[in-house]
Structures are given as C-alpha cells and as structure tokens.
Amino acid sequence: MAKKKKTLTYEFSKGIVKENPLLVLLLGTCPALAVTTSAWNGVGMGLATIFVLVLSNLVISALRNVIPDRVRIPSYITIIASLVTILHLLLQAYLPDLNKSLGIFIPLITVNCIILGRAEAFANRKTVIQSVADGLGMGVGFCFALFIIGSIREILGSGTFFGMAIPFIGGDNMLQPILIFALPPGGFAIFGLLIAISQKLSNRLYAQTPAATLDREHYPGSVLEGSAFGANGKLAYPTDDRRSSDSSSGGLEIKGLSDKNEG
Numbered sequence: 001m002a003k004k005k006k007t008l009t010y011e012f013s014k015g016i017v018k019e020n021p022l023l024v025l026l027l028g029t030c031p032a033l034a035v036t037t038s039a040w041n042g043v044g045m046g047l048a049t050i051f052v053l054v055l056s057n058l059v060i061s062a063l064r065n066v067i068p069d070r071v072r073i074p075s076y077i078t079i080i081a082s083l084v085t086i087l088h089l090l091l092q093a094y095l096p097d098l099n100k101s102l103g104i105f106i107p108l109i110t111v112n113c114i115i116l117g118r119a120e121a122f123a124n125r126k127t128v129i130q131s132v133a134d135g136l137g138m139g140v141g142f143c144f145a146l147f148i149i150g151s152i153r154e155i156l157g158s159g160t161f162f163g164m165a166i167p168f169i170g171g172d173n174m175l176q177p178i179l180i181f182a183l184p185p186g187g188f189a190i191f192g193l194l195i196a197i198s199q200k201l202s203n204r205l206y207a208q209t210p211a212a213t214l215d216r217e218h219y220p221g222s223v224l225e226g227s228a229f230g231a232n233g234k235l236a237y238p239t240d241d242r243r244s245s246d247s248s249s250g251g252l253e254i255k256g257l258s259d260k261n262e263g
Helices: 008-013 029-034 039-062 069-094 096-105 107-111 113-123 128-158 184-206 242-262
Strands: none
Touching (some): 029 096, 029 107, 029 184, 039 069, 039 128, 069 107, 107 113, 113 128
C-alpha cells in the first residue's frame, strides 16, 4: 500500500505536540531551563528561535542541491550563525531589555540542536515550502513550551505574569510566591511534569488501535474481529470450518500421493 503524501498541515502541526522539540525530542533544554524564569523571556527566546529556524530551513532547502555533501555541516553552521548575528543586532537595536535578559543564549542559538537537527534531518531533503512549514511548526512548538514553563515559574515563583502583579498572590494574601520555582530545581520539576503531560497527550491523540486502523482487505493476515479470531481472542469459526476441511483434505491428498509413490 503506497504511503500517503504528508501535507503541509501535518508538517506544521507535528512539531506542536507529536514531535515537540522540547517536550518530546528533548532538544534545546539548556535555554529552556536557563531563560524561562518569566513568561516574557520564554516568549522572546521562542520567537528568536522561530526566526532563525524558519529562515535557516528556507535557505538550506533552497541550496540543498548546491552545497557539497562533504561540507554540508560547516555550511549549515555558517548560514545559521549569519542569521543569529542579524537577529542579535536587531535585538540590540530595538529590544535591548530582552537582549539583556536572554544574554549569551541568543548567540548560542547557533549551536542549538533543534536548528542544526532540522537542517540535517529535514531541510536537506525536502522542498522549500515543506521546510518552512516544518521550521515554523517546530519553532511554534518550542515557543509554546517555553511560554508554558516561563509562565508557571513566574506565577508560582514571583507572583507576577508578564511583569504584572497578580492580585491574589503576595502582599497580605494567603498565597505567597514559592521561591524555589524561580530557581533551577523548580525549573527541572516543572519541565519534568510537562514532559509527562506531553507524553500522555501524544499517546491519546496519536496512538492507533489495530482494530481501528487495520482491515483484512488492506492488511491480509491481520488478527482482527471478523477474521479467524474474534474480539475475545477465541476462534470465531467452528472446528468443521472450511479452513479445517481444506487442511484436512490437503492432508489426505498428500497421504494418497505418498501411498501411490510407495506403490
């Protein structure tokens, strides 16, 4: 059975849940734990990654037939480093506060496993449009994960959201910020919890039950309801079924042939 051609919608959506680069593939964990002390930092890092990921996929896919195979990795790094330099200069000019908050992690996007991994595994083999869709989906998935981690850490650790104080946390209220969530141990705890939730969602959304996805017409020999075995795993046909009779007659015919040969 021929494989169905994967659509652009699939290439985009797979990076959000099914192949989320941070929560499923566990790539880019260093910036995820280092800069997500606030929601704004998480969104800023995510948008910066989207910028580099989409453009690097676009350029590398467009040049995939030009770049020699022997020097493809150095070429990819050169392209990515050029885009990161452009991004860094733009942040310094227009968003200096965000640039200061993210610090060294903006230049380190150059060696981010997500960027180089998508270049090597996808953009090097696919068309420009598919590569852009893949880069955008992976970037959005990464940005979403950083936003969730940063939001939880900021709310629980500082009692704020995007820098704005939450009325029922802090001050004379019963609820007080929990400092550990603003520190690395709290980041690891939230990260682990989100990985578990992501795996649960992925299993629920993308798991396939054989009885629902296979049929004897396209997958002959599959053991499903309606075949030789019923839903309870027991034989659905009686012992004197046509198959049994066929096998028995076949056995008799073989025995008859052997008797003739002996004669």
